[in-house]
Amino acid sequence: MSKNWRIAGYVVLALVIVASVLAWRFLSAAGYFTGIRQEIAADCRVIEAVPGPEDIVIDHERGIAYVSAYDRRAVQAGAPGSEAVRGGLYAIDLKAPQTDWALYPVTPNAPADFRPHGIDLHVGADGARRLFAVSHPAAGPEKVEIFDIARDGTLTYAQSVTDPLFVSINDVAAVGPDSFYVTNDHASKNGLHQLVSNILLLRNANVIYHDGTAARIAAGRFALANGIEASADGGEVYVADTMSMTLHVFERDLATGNLKGVDMARLGTGVDNIDVQPDGSLLIGSHPKLMDFLGHAGDPAALSPSQVVRVELGANGGGKAGTIYLDLGAEMSGISVAAGYGDVMLLGQVFEPEVLACTQSKELKAW
Template identity: 30%
Template structure:
């Protein structure tokens, strides 16, 4: 886990200190999705991280909860969450200090079975909500949901469907169940979603060519795959329009997985490759 100062993007990201506990082994920690809850009154950050522990075939996924100590640049492990509803967890969106939505991107865990699940577009996965006590499936029969995010104020939830090539918009009910209100098609396979907390607009990292991305994941050192970032304009929770912010054939960055704009600078992360920053040279929506 690394910390990057977006006010000084030329500085190298700093690795955060993480210490093992009786409940958590830092040596087998394999982080995936991440969500942060900021408590401005107490001046602290709660960090939830999807973990696929190395070497533990019995546990494909679990969620770790940390407290961030800014003085020591350290993540302090608090507890973990594990449940049979966690198949292959891809991403999560915290709604409080002990509650979150999460996506299961795959039903199967073996590489060949996962490949067939994606190629055959099997609707075997779901979105789950944990309220601190109970895990509830809030949408099911889905095709590889990846990133999940929430609108400022928490009225809407956005889910990126990799295989279906769309962003699904849900209205969040008072009991935290989800009501689908929009499906926005994309010309690419979406990975993660970031929300501009001021405007509510979305930044989405895409894989423009799925076959190249799948070949790349099988031969990371010998293949490249394109990267793309788009911005989606949102009005009253619904997506109204889109524009491309970034495209690369794969030489600069392969397999874009997440992106965010801060003060005119675009930060693009990848699944296995580089971290890239560049100035945005088009007007934002």
Template identity: 30%
Template sequence: ALLKVTLLGVLLALLGERILNFCHRARFFKEVEPVDLPGCQLLKGIETGSEDIEILPNGLAFISSGLKSPNIKSFAPDKPGEILLLDLNDDGLTPAPLSISNGFDASSFNPHGISSYIDEEDGTVYLFVVNHPQLQSVIEIFRFVEEERSLVHLKSVKHELLHSVNDVLAVGPESFYATTDYYFSNDFMKAVEPFLGLMWTGVVYYSPGDVREVATGLYSGNGITISNDKQYIYASDVLGHTVNVFKKNKDWSLSSVKSVEGRYLVETCGDPVHRDIGWG
């Protein structure tokens, strides 16, 4: 009986320590100080929420909206997700949904992170979207037709290394880097994983015929972007509170340069105009 009580006490202590550790990493005890930013205004028409934004050099912005996740309250559970287009040059600032053609199943569209790639030769704009149909992970590649305000679906990318993708960084018409936010694919283990404190997620590189993990050691990979000179990759670790800087090598592998600590949970975004890296 004493042994059972001792074992139970040890298990409860271990469980309590894991829960407390997770609460600290999730910053449950941190109070976020409000910041009053001049010039900010609420965009109407995104009542279902937005996950990511990608701004083109000409001032057009793509916004992914309507993400559904077991861990996130959905404000429109029966409405498919969509990609909105916002013209930052227009004083009205009214986002409007883009139509999607070429046989794409829009009814199961569940967009997460997004990234654009502009072909330097012909100016074609490609939009890469992390899609979670039936809570799976697929990278959808579209071509943007500005005159028609539409997306033409080109390709869907699935791979066992891309089983839990959070964000994507396009580096070619068919190639990209992607962050993973969970190591396990099993639903039960995904629920337990944050409490285990494992640093097993990272960054995956994909191109036709070449798929590999190029960085690891993150609690939960999140946003990813690239420097203006295309030499450095920035990937955030939301539960590690860090922005991790990598050197992009000629073979597309990544070499760790440094890790920058943040005060709160860290995601990333990029400014294509001023080429600054902003942390959210």
């Protein structure tokens, strides 16, 4: 064998090894090798919804749940007219008997081009309320839409916020009447770039802080920055990194908005949206098998396991976490959020037209 052939053989072998390692890393991160020993059930009731009730935030004082939704499959299909698909915001009156819980629309007429994703609620010291919504318009840049909330829960358009740093925004955490954090889940909107970033587990996603006037990068080096939420006092910010299956905890400077990483926990599942409950615990809707979730995105009949992780944070770091709901996909596929209200939790999902109202267990289980 000639020297050139030997060199070519070594190069091919090296490429095969590198490709194998990259494939193993990606499949591990996507939960391909994850085994689910048991389902963890809850007593659930179906609330009929519109397609894609992806995020839920609860006004505990007034007893209202706000739901963000739009038909993602209709947009993904790219059929004629799909550019006209508009999403909406909905509410559930949680003060009514559970058997009467239902979604009712509260979306204002403006903006006309509105496709909401992550949402959050801000309650001011004077009781004034605002709802913040990430939006992916069919035309134009990524936006955060801000709505004023009336006493009866209806919404009025207040303002649209956009910035060159809003690249592929996913979720929002409101920390003032016009200040907030958003997650960029990828460094580009380009589908091929996102695919390569996911496969190589590139840490190029970030968190952006907008102080009401200007935006800046507040934290970076996430593989896929997804859900974000702030503690009740605004002193901590929590970020879910889906591809690294990690919850990050940041200390927040109330004056400057600067974030300092103080803790992180690898939860072993594809963490999505975060809900901070009144007792300070976190509920996180999660995808234990991201490959199955990708399959479900393209085929409604393909089931994707849904999981709710409860995190009880320690006073000085640490704490404990466990699963309080785990379904193989028959009851709910493609969960995206779990929002707690007393001993109940509302589960939303990315594609299907249902919200589940389930009992919320305090028992943390391994899965």
